[in-house]
Structures are given as structure tokens and as C-alpha cells.
Amino acid sequence: MKISKEEYDKLSRQVSPKSKLWTDCLWAFFVGGTICLIGEGLRAFYQTRGFILTDASALASVTLVVLSAILTSLGWYQKIASKAGAGTLVPITGFANAVVSPAIEYRVEGLVTGVGAKMFVIAGPVIVWGMMASVVWGVIYYFLRPMLGG
Amino acid sequence: MNRRCGKTLFFDQPPSVLGFAAVGGKRESEGPLADGFDLLETDTTFGEKSWERSESKMQALCAELTLQKSGVAAEELDLLFSGDLENQCTASNYTLRDLAVPFVGLYNACATMAEGLALAGCFVAGGLAKRAMAMTSSHFCAAERQFRFPLEYGGKRTPTSQWTATAAGGVVLGESGGPPYVRAVTFGQVTDYGIKDINNMGAAMAPAAVSTLLTFLRDSGEKTENFDRIFTGDLGMVGSALMEELCRREGIVLTNHDDCGLLLYDRGKQEVGAGGSGAGCSASVLCSHILPELRAGRMRRVLFIATGALMSPTTTLQKESIPGIAHLVLLESER
Numbered sequence: 001m002k003i004s005k006e007e008y009d010k011l012s013r014q015v016s017p018k019s020k021l022w023t024d025c026l027w028a029f030f031v032g033g034t035i036c037l038i039g040e041g042l043r044a045f046y047q048t049r050g051f052i053l054t055d056a057s058a059l060a061s062v063t064l065v066v067l068s069a070i071l072t073s074l075g076w077y078q079k080i081a082s083k084a085g086a087g088t089l090v091p092i093t094g095f096a097n098a099v100v101s102p103a104i105e106y107r108v109e110g111l112v113t114g115v116g117a118k119m120f121v122i123a124g125p126v127i128v129w130g131m132m133a134s135v136v137w138g139v140i141y142y143f144l145r146p147m148l149g150g
Numbered sequence: 151m152n153r154r155c156g157k158t159l160f161f162d163q164p165p166s167v168l169g170f171a172a173v174g175g176k177r178e179s180e181g182p183l184a185d186g187f188d189l190l191e192t193d194t195t196f197g198e199k200s201w202e203r204s205e206s207k208m209q210a211l212c213a214e215l216t217l218q219k220s221g222v223a224a225e226e227l228d229l230l231f232s233g234d235l236e237n238q239c240t241a242s243n244y245t246l247r248d249l250a251v252p253f254v255g256l257y258n259a260c261a262t263m264a265e266g267l268a269l270a271g272c273f274v275a276g277g278l279a280k281r282a283m284a285m286t287s288s289h290f291c292a293a294e295r296q297f298r299f300p301l302e303y304g305g306k307r308t309p310t311s312q313w314t315a316t317a318a319g320g321v322v323l324g325e326s327g328g329p330p331y332v333r334a335v336t337f338g339q340v341t342d343y344g345i346k347d348i349n350n351m352g353a354a355m356a357p358a359a360v361s362t363l364l365t366f367l368r369d370s371g372e373k374t375e376n377f378d379r380i381f382t383g384d385l386g387m388v389g390s391a392l393m394e395e396l397c398r399r400e401g402i403v404l405t406n407h408d409d410c411g412l413l414l415y416d417r418g419k420q421e422v423g424a425g426g427s428g429a430g431c432s433a434s435v436l437c438s439h440i441l442p443e444l445r446a447g448r449m450r451r452v453l454f455i456a457t458g459a460l461m462s463p464t465t466t467l468q469k470e471s472i473p474g475i476a477h478l479v480l481l482e483s484e485r
Binding site: 083 | 388
């Protein structure tokens with residue numbers, strides 16, 4: 001064939017349809033926003049039940065995680081996610097989905113070698129690099145704090 | 151005498167297609183080719199407890215139907231070529247536990263059906279097998295967990311990604327019998343134009359399809375307009391557009407091109423991204439649409455060019471580009 005790799009790369013980029021950025025952003029904004037709104041509602045609810053702010057926040061997160069796990073096992077979370085994208089990925093519900101979905105999928109390979117080994121196959125990197133980032137920031141903060149007057 | 155001209159093998163006594171069958175799942179049952187399928191199972195598990203077992207079950211059903219429709223008993227088969235997308239081709243291996251037939255396992259991803267059909271054709275035409283069978287399958291759920299993410303994981307698919315068909319197709323070839331016939335085959339060569347996006351396999355495979363088509367046209371002296379249809383396997387919307395553009399640059403205007411990945415589903419109504427893919431996609435389109443059309447005489451000469459993307463999840467993570475392959479089979483309704 002006459003075409004070069006560079007030309008083909010250019011051609012395939014021209015022909016391949018792009019993601020609909022604005023539609024995707026709107027979906028992500030509204031679905032993600034709704035999830036956060038539910039979280040806020042839950043926190044307010046727990047506060048009215050006499051929990052202090054930090055406990056109410058923790059309970060709201062836990063409730064969202066449970067809801068996400070239930071929706072994931074019913075196969076509904078991924079249906080919403082196929083439209084919402086980052087809107088369902090970024091909130092804590094997305095993290096729950098990333099842990100629960102492999103747990104369901106790899107159940108058939110056993111509780112240890114399947115569920116145990118594969119449960120964090122997607123969420124694992126988030127934990128590893130999230131912890132790493134918090135350690136690095138902790139060190140920076142340690143040196144910054146005296147200057148900030150803390 | 152059979153003859154080799156360039157890289158294409160021409161059969162003097164073209165093997166006859168004794169019978170064929172297509173099996174599909176739920177999404178395939180909602181597609182435009184549903185009527186051509188021999189069996190459509192809306193329970194994607196096929197009554198099994200793992201997706202791997204489901205795919206094997208589907209292949210076993212396909213083998214049974216293919217043999218039944220061909221009027222051939224399993225013991226009468228001299229060879230069976232089969233492949234799928236699972237690691238170590240386990241769908242085929244486990245299906246063949248229950249079929250006492252000399253078995254050749256194949257892997258050429260979505261190009262496996264053309265590979266198997268071409269090999270079966272060579273063995274029958276060469277007198278090394280009286281009857282040989284080619285079969286492939288793919289299962290959306292088994293492929294998804296192996297190549298991408300768990301099914302319940304909430305990910306967004308890019309518009310260029312393709313949908314792995316839950317389908318299987320099988321063909322039995324024999325020395326003598328009715329139409330259609332396998333007239334010639336061209337085994338393709340691995341072609342890599344540097345595409346790295348695993349969600350754009352059509353773009354990775356299109357150059358392979360064009361390369362094999364050009365080889366065949368050069369070897370046979372034929373023109374594309376000599377054929378009723380030129381079917382590619384699983385290029386999808388992006389790959390088909392690229393193939394047509396690449397052909398145009400080679401001075402060939404493709405007006406009779408269809409793609410199995412675009413025929414199996416209705417992209418307007420079904421959410422399948424850029425079209426269908428998987429080893430079972432071209433196989434089931436071959437057995438539910440192409441072969442019936444040839445047998446009925448509604449099409450006389452057809453090129454079947456199944457294309458495969460030969461990456462693995464490991465090579466993808468290692469940022470390797472995706473090698474493509476395409477094998478061609480010339481099918482005719484007259485001997």
C-alpha cells in the first residue's frame with residue numbers, strides 16, 4: 001500500500017468520531033451533581049438525627065457506598081454510568097462500583113483467588129497512588145505549617 | 151490441478167459447503183439478521199454458571215446444528231478447525247471434549263472464521279480430508295472480562311469501540327455436494343500501521359483487509375466489480391470508512407462493500423458503538439446471511455474477508471501497537 005504510517009494515523013483520526021464533549025459534560029455535571037446532592041441530603045438527615053457533623057458526613061458516605069453496591073449488583077449503576085461517565089466515576093459511588101463489580105465478576109474463580117485477588121484490580125491503583133500523594137503532601141505540609149502560622 | 155498464483159490458492163475442484171449453522175444471543179436476536187439464525191438464545195448464560203462455560207455451550211450447540219444440517223455425523227469429519235477469543239482458546243478446547251473429532255485449534259481473533267474456512271478448504275481440495283469443518287465463537291461477557299472490565303463496572307465506551315458479538319458459526323466442507331463452493335483462498339499477512347487504541351480496532355484492521363484484497367486482485371487478475379458483494383469481517387463503521395478510503399487511494403472504488411460488523415446489528419437502534427466484532431461476528435453473518443444468499447442463488451460470487459486485531463491485554467498495557475490480519479475466501483454459487 002502507498003500510504004505511510006503517519007498519513008494513516010492522520011486519516012484514522014479524521015474518520016474516527018469524537019466523543020460528544022458538551023453532551024458528555026452535561027450528563028456528568030447533572031448526574032454527578034445529583035449524587036452529591038443526595039450526599040448532602042443524607043448528611044443533613046443524619047444531623048437532624050443527632051449525629052455530629054463528622055459522624056453525619058461519614059454516615060452519608062457509607063450510605064452512598066451501600067446504595068452504589070446495591071445498584072451495581074442489580075446492573076443499574078453501569079447503565080447510568082454508560083451515559084454519565086465521569087459523573088458516576090468521580091464520586092465515592094464510583095469507587096464502590098469499581099470494587100463491587102470485580103467482586104461479582106470474579107466470584108466464579110473462588111473467594112480467595114477470585115474475589116479476594118481481583119476485588120481491587122481497578123480501585124487498587126487509586127488507593128496506592130492516593131496514599132502516596134497524601135504522604136507526599138503530608139511532608140510538604142509539615143514544612144509549610146510553621147510558615148502558615150499553624 | 152490446484153494452483154498457487156502469487157499468494158492465492160485456487161482450487162480446481164472447489165470444496166462444497168455441505169451445511170452451516172449460526173447461533174446467537176439476545177442482542178443478535180434483536181438485530182436485522184435474526185431470521186437467518188438457526189438458534190437464538192435470549193438467556194446470555196446459556197444456562198451455565200460461568201461465561202466461559204456459556205460460550206462453550208453455545209459452540210457445542212452450533213456444532214450440533216451444523217452437523218445436523220450438513221447431514222454429516224461427527225465420526226465422518228476428518229478434521230475440525232475451531233477458534234475463539236478466550237485465552238488459550240478454551241471455548242473451543244472445552245467444546246471439543248465431547249466431540250471425538252481430530253481438532254485443530256486456531257487463533258486469529260476476529261479473522262478466525264476465514265482462517266478456519268480457508269484451511270478446511272485447502273485440506274478438502276487437496277484430498278487430505280473428505281469432510282472438514284470450520285467453526286468459531288465469541289461471547290460478549292467472556293470477552294469483556296478478559297479484554298476490558300467486569301460487566302457491572304460503570305465505564306463509558308468511546309464512539310469508535312465495537313461490540314463483541316455473542317454468536318457462533320459453523321461450516322462443513324466436503325469433496326462433492328451442492329452450492330456454495332470455496333473457489334480460492336488468500337492467507338493474509340500481519341499488517342501494522344501503528345494504531346494503539348484498543349477501542350478503535352476497526353482502524354487497526356482496515357489496512358490488513360486492504361492489503362489482502364489487493365493481493366487477491368493482483369493474483370487473480372480480477373476487479374472488485376466482478377463480485378456481487380465484498381464482505382469484510384468486523385471493521386465496523388470506522389474501519390469500513392478507512393478501508394474504502396485506502397482502496398480509493400489505490401485506484402479502486404468500492405461500491406459493493408459490506409461489513410459483517412455493520413450487518414449484524416442496527417446501529418441506529420442498538421447501542422453497539424461502531425459496530426459488531428468478535429470471532430463469532432463474521433462467522434454468524436457468514437452462516438446466517440452470506441451462505442444462504444449464495445445457496446439460494448441471489449448472490450453468485452462473493453469475497454469473504456474476515457479481519458482480526460491480534461493484540462492481547464498485556465501488549466496493550468505495554469503500549470504496543472495493534473497488528474491486524476485478514477484472510478480472504480472466494481465463495482461461488484456455481485462450480
